Amino acid sequence: MIELLSSGFYTSIQDNGRFNYTDFGAPLSGAMDQNLLSFANLLVGNSTDQAVIEMAFIGPKLKFTKAQTIAISAPKVKVFLNGKSVAINHQLFVKPNDILEIKSIQNWAYLSINGHLISEEKLESQSQYHSITTNKNLKKGDILKIKKSQYKFHKKHSNVNYDMSIYDxxxxxxxxxxxxxxxxxxxxxxxxxxxxxxxxxxxxxxxxxxxxxxxxxxxxxxxxxxxxxxxxxxxxxxxxxxxxxxxxxxxxxxxxxxxxxxxxxxxxxxxxxxxxxxxxxx
Missing domain, CATH: 2.40.100.10 (Cyclophilin-like)
Structure with a gap:
């Protein structure tokens, strides 16, 4: 499980979006940067459309209760694990009671976790939106559960590369x-x-x-x-x-x-x- 010790500026759960419901007035929603959604998921061995935690400007502070393989993807972001700076756009391995803090995001960053992030699903999507899901974003004190991946995880996924220079x-x-x-x-x-x-x-x-x-x-x-x-x-x-x-x-x-x-x-x-x-x- 993951506990939000602080929620940051705007932190929500997003996947690749909510399709087939525009006739009912439902926005597509989904990750602002769909490329980084896919990249973050690939880094941890997930399918590219899995739900992730999307963060804006100032990210959350998180406590992990179990060992997890995670990744944070963004063009520019400062990330600290137990107070020490760590690399982004690579796999990270966290242990029980580890504290992850995401700071100074240029715009949007994505936290992926190996496995399935369990959250409310509405209209075939986990993307949070104020008039569709119960909550429009994540709050301090929220507890997130992770379902173990049905796929065998291979460490080779950590070698996936993404050219961040495109954002220049x-x-x-x-x-x-x-x-x-x-x-x-x-x-x-x-x-x-x-x-x-x-x-x-x-x-x-x-x-x-x-x-x-x-x-x-x-x-x-x-x-x-x-x-x-x-x-x-x-x-x-x-x-x-x-x-x-x-x-x-x-x-x-x-x-x-x-x-x-x-x-x-x-x-x-x-x-x-x-x-x-x-x-x-x-």
Whole structure:
């Protein structure tokens, strides 16, 4: 078992998401960085879609009651085991009564545990979301149980590599959506050449940009939307829908981020700048 001695800034259980229920208004949810979800699980010998503990900015302090094989994956995070700094993106072996503390996360980090993390499952997913699961995140004092993996664990999984340099990129690859065609030539030029600053208001529902972009477009009828859609609000703000976003929206749709760019954006520091690269469908 694992006891949360402190919960951190925002710590929740996430897997690869909640599919097939958008018709009922259920967001996809799931890990903000799906690539690191998979990587963290591979490090400990799990299937790539297993639930993990997702942590933002300041992580939790955890006490282990049993020996476990774990891994913490993130572009940048400081992790301490019994007060001593330990490496990330590798296997870690913890013993009974060990204390793990996760600090100074750049954005999102993932803690995987060999085996099955037992938690409430709703609509075929363990991803926590405020109007679907009983709790939207983990709290101090929570006790997490781990079911032993049905698969024989091989230590070779610790040799899985992941190129963290991809997070140094500041370019988001996008495809154009219907309302983009209604923009003027000058407005299109601005979108393809200007840098945009990630707002501190960004969260699991949406990432916002600080700059104002003139909006001459009319509102549209509410239509289905998904993570990665870039909307233009009446105030002229560009908003990128993220994993917990609503499933319908009436703001003009400008872009759709590629899946890799959704993962990249989720890990960009607040106040950092990005630009858009428009791709053409083949």
């Amino acid at each position: 990129c500041n370019t988001l690859q996008v495809y154009t959506l219907p309302e983009y065609q209604k923009l003027s030539r000058n407005e299109k030029e601005i979108l393809s050449t200007k840098a945009f600053t990630i707002s501190e208001k960004s969260n699991r529902m949406a990432y916002q940009f600080e700059e104002t972009f003139e909006n001459r477009l009319d509102a549209i009828n509410s239509v289905p939307v998904m993570p990665g859609v870039v909307q233009l609000t009446p105030e002229g703000k560009l908003v990128v829908l993220m994993r917990d976003a609503q499933v319908t929206g009436g703001y003009p749709r400008i872009f759709q981020l590629s899946e890799s760019s959704i993962n990249l954006l989720s890990q960009k520091p607040l106040k950092s700048q990005i630009n858009f690269e428009i791709l053409k469908l083949k």
